Amino acid sequence: MEFKEECWIVKGIRIGGYRFGRMVYHSEGTLHSVSFSWEEAFSKTTLGWCHTHPFGFRNPSLRDNRTMHGWSVAIGKPLLCGIRQDGSNKWWLYWRNKKNQQNSEVIRKPIKVFTVLGFICYKEDISLSSESQGELIIENFHT
Ligand SMILES: [Zn+2]
Numbered sequence: 001m002e003f004k005e006e007c008w009i010v011k012g013i014r015i016g017g018y019r020f021g022r023m024v025y026h027s028e029g030t031l032h033s034v035s036f037s038w039e040e041a042f043s044k045t046t047l048g049w050c051h052t053h054p055f056g057f058r059n060p061s062l063r064d065n066r067t068m069h070g071w072s073v074a075i076g077k078p079l080l081c082g083i084r085q086d087g088s089n090k091w092w093l094y095w096r097n098k099k100n101q102q103n104s105e106v107i108r109k110p111i112k113v114f115t116v117l118g119f120i121c122y123k124e125d126i127s128l129s130s131e132s133q134g135e136l137i138i139e140n141f142h143t
Pocket of ligand 1: 051052060
């Protein structure tokens with residue numbers, strides 16, 4: 001049986017230091033090939049994407065990293081990447097390291113996402129503080 005990837009756009013708003021979003025525009029395809037309008041992707045309310053992975057692959061793939069790298073640089077704000085498996089999601093935040101203008105280094109960090117009244121909720125923490133240092137994976141995906 002062929003695995004069919006499902007994908008959602010996460011749209012939402014910011015309240016204080018938190019983001020509240022919903023997974024909308026469900027489609028079948030892949031994060032890399034899903035069809036949605038550029039207008040939607042670049043809309044202010046787009047927080048990121050979520051997509052399904054086949055069993056056993058809970059982390060973003062190399063292709064996910066490359067795709068998120070491209071979007072982070074193009075859109076210029078932190079973006080969520082959710083991986084759904086067996087009905088539960090794991091989330092990462094990707095953002096461009098603006099301190100490094102020489103190349104398009106993108107930082108990826110796993111983040112905690114809560115569900116509040118049907119909304120997914122997270123703190124958009126793009127700090128490189130020492131407490132969270134251990135969670136950080138800094139890579140230059142642009143190879
Ligand atoms: Zn993926």
